[in-house]
Amino acid sequence: MTPPTSPNPLPHPRLPSPVEPVDDDRFHRHGVRLLLKRDDLIHPDLPGNKWRKLAPNLAATTAAGHRTLLTFGGAYSNHLRATAAAGRLLGLGTIGVVRGQELAERPLNASLARCVADGMRLHFVDRATYREKRDPATLARILRAVAPPDGPPETPYVVPEGGSNTAAVRGCVALGHELRQAADVVGVACGTGGTLAGLAAGLAAGQRALGIPVLRGGFLGDEIRTLQEEAFGARRGDWSLDERFHCGGYGRTTPALLAFAEDFEQRHGVPIERLYVAKLLHGLLTLTEEGAFPPGTRVAAVITGTPSP
Numbered sequence: 001m002t003p004p005t006s007p008n009p010l011p012h013p014r015l016p017s018p019v020e021p022v023d024d025d026r027f028h029r030h031g032v033r034l035l036l037k038r039d040d041l042i043h044p045d046l047p048g049n050k051w052r053k054l055a056p057n058l059a060a061t062t063a064a065g066h067r068t069l070l071t072f073g074g075a076y077s078n079h080l081r082a083t084a085a086a087g088r089l090l091g092l093g094t095i096g097v098v099r100g101q102e103l104a105e106r107p108l109n110a111s112l113a114r115c116v117a118d119g120m121r122l123h124f125v126d127r128a129t130y131r132e133k134r135d136p137a138t139l140a141r142i143l144r145a146v147a148p149p150d151g152p153p154e155t156p157y158v159v160p161e162g163g164s165n166t167a168a169v170r171g172c173v174a175l176g177h178e179l180r181q182a183a184d185v186v187g188v189a190c191g192t193g194g195t196l197a198g199l200a201a202g203l204a205a206g207q208r209a210l211g212i213p214v215l216r217g218g219f220l221g222d223e224i225r226t227l228q229e230e231a232f233g234a235r236r237g238d239w240s241l242d243e244r245f246h247c248g249g250y251g252r253t254t255p256a257l258l259a260f261a262e263d264f265e266q267r268h269g270v271p272i273e274r275l276y277v278a279k280l281l282h283g284l285l286t287l288t289e290e291g292a293f294p295p296g297t298r299v300a301a302v303i304t305g306t307p308s309p
């Protein structure tokens with residue numbers, strides 16, 4: 001029996017995702033209307049931008065006849081977890097190349113344990129190798145290392161760290177389209193910037209996207225320009241970054257950020273992912289208090305994910 005085919009490789013995404021106004025006097029006071037773009041509700045196993053970025057890559061994997069998808073991430077990567085879940089749902093093999101050789105010696109954290117439970121094979125590499133993973137010779141070495149010891153070698157479909165390749169960036173254009181009538185400014189937390197690159201391309205003239213990087217470093221603007229050039233042939237849309245809200249870098253939080261996130265959850269009943277979404281909302285509130293948005297501005301915050309296990 002052949003399984004039913006569907007243009008969408010993952011069944012039942014909730015798209016377009018809902019846009020919900022929230023009643024928050026800290027924004028109201030400045031005449032700003034805050035909206036939540038609930039991408040966290042798209043799919044229970046692949047929430048948020050991970051669905052938007054993975055779906056086109058999963059379609060490409062199966063269309064090209066690959067049975068296995070290989071990708072990269074850190075010890076707490078939402079992207080690795082989403083990829084593992086997708087593999088389970090679609091019956092695809094998944095291999096996660098994890099940054100940090102030393103992790104191989106330790107009990108798996110909850111996030112990686114979840115990946116393994118979903119059938120992902122993990123391959124730990126040292127930080128130097130991880131940094132060089134885009135180098136073809138390094139990638140070839142990794143592929144040899146993960147090949148099954150017996151049986152035919154497999155050629156996995158390779159998705160870069162964070163899932164941000166051309167297909168993923170194009171997949172995020174729909175996020176912009178869905179927000180075309182809804183907002184004046186759209187805020188999104190950025191890791192690799194792939195989501196912002198696609199989102200900005202999908203917005204209408206007069207709308208702008210505002211990225212809040214969660215990594216330190218100030219290199220993201222160039223990477224987003226490159227992602228847009230690769231996906232669309234040119235820079236697209238009106239977007240900018242505000243680099244002030246990373247709280248010390250990736251995976252870092254401050255007591256003030258955690259208190260803010262908890263308070264936001266209590267006020268509005270929306271689960272707030274701490275490493276990206278909390279930083280975004282905190283950044284948008286700070287900007288509102290600084291008067292960055294004229295009265296009457298509709299600011300949509302993209303809720304790009306759900307709290308980690």
Ligand SMILES: *Cc1c(COP(=O)(O)O)cnc(C)c1O
Binds near residue numbers: 048078079190191276
């Ligand atoms: C992965 C992730 C991001 C970052 O997306 P990029 O496209 O890499 O910028 C933002 N928010 C959440 C919740 C994520 O899991």
